[in-house]
């Protein structure tokens with residue numbers, strides 16, 4: 001067990017590395033949590049002690065203690081390690097998560113991706129169907145759609161909130177659209193009023209990709225429970241984690257049974273079948289760990305709320321720094337990421353890479369977040385995929401890249417700056433330090449820009 005103890009007495013590991021790296025498709029070298037070690041920063045001229053102090057303000061992730069150790073050993077010694085009639089932790093975690101998130105049903109899955117694959121399978125999404133998603137998301141949202149050979153259709157982002165632009169959804173719907181798949185990116189809710197209104201009008205189901213958003217709320221209701229279902233991830237960087245893991249929440253009993261049956265061979269719950277299925281089960285070890293991680297989740301989330309609100313107050317006063325706006329009905333963010341836009345014109349034209357580098361030099365690790373997903377090699381490759389050409393035709397696939405251009409999102413990807421959730425778990429003066437360092441960079445931006 002690792003031995004560093006943060007101020008609330010938790011014992012944590014030094015495994016911050018995955019947090020930013022897994023999430024960001026473009027992380028500016030030298031600015032990840034992992035690469036800005038206190039030692040490397042103190043070697044940099046001028047920034048030394050303060051930089052080392054800044055890094056200490058980041059709580060190491062994940063956090064665990066002997067409760068978690070016992071939870072894992074209890075499963076080991078039970079000899080019941082997987083989903084079976086004898087499993088205890090899986091149903092207990094599902095009941096706990098469903099109750100806290102005020103959903104009738106929860107199905108634990110192996111990951112957020114397999115939660116998404118399961119709902120796609122249960123909905124019968126397949127070749128010929130179109131699914132609407134935002135471009136400002138992790139590639140897994142896209143992969144879940146293409147795993148079913150459905151056609152992903154990107155709807156541009158709203159630059160201020162970083163969320164899918166609800167005004168652009170309706171015009172992307174066609175007779176082939178079978179699903180709206182909004183993402184609550186960064187843990188903050190997408191505009192669910194507007195999304196649900198389009199869904200009602202067009203008679204389409206909504207699955208919320210809430211992988212980053214446990215405990216986020218829309219008008220007081222936990223996200224992931226407003227559409228037909230919500231999918232969550234407990235991957236290593238997530239605010240609630242078991243290394244890998246996921247869950248589906250829904251209030252629809254038949255759909256819950258369909259998901260259950262899809263995710264475990266021979267599920268056997270009463271529900272119509274499509275003849276397809278998989279093994280996407282969580283283990284008892286992960287469920288046990290999630291239950292013990294759960295005991296500190298509320299406190300950690302409260303800490304993030306307080307720090308994020310304070311950081312926003314500080315940053316809003318700095319010209320050229322625009323924290324991501326929370327959508328109008330957001331009553332709580334899950335604060336998986338703290339996202340903002342950086343306007344270089346207010347920093348003597350210092351590039352974002354230069355800004356991130358200087359932040360890192362002063363011990364504030366940050367990244368540039370996602371790069372343009374719809375223009376990535378991975379996504380563009382779909383246009384040449386022989387199965388897709390066979391299903392949709394060459395012309396449709398040739399036009400698909402053009403149809404999916406998202407100019408607002410392209411700009412957002414160039415301007416975004418992220419802090420990870422671990423920084424929001426540090427003390428409040430860590431927020432002051434972020435604002436102080438940014439103000440200092442702004443003052444020196446002329447010189448910094450000249451040196452680029």
Ligand SMILES: Cc1ncc(COP(=O)(O)O)c(C=O)c1O
Pocket residue numbers: 111112113114137138140141183209211212232233234235244245246
């Ligand atoms: C928005 C989003 N969707 C889907 C996923 C996939 O979750 P997982 O990594 O657990 O498969 C993630 C997490 O990494 C995510 O951030």
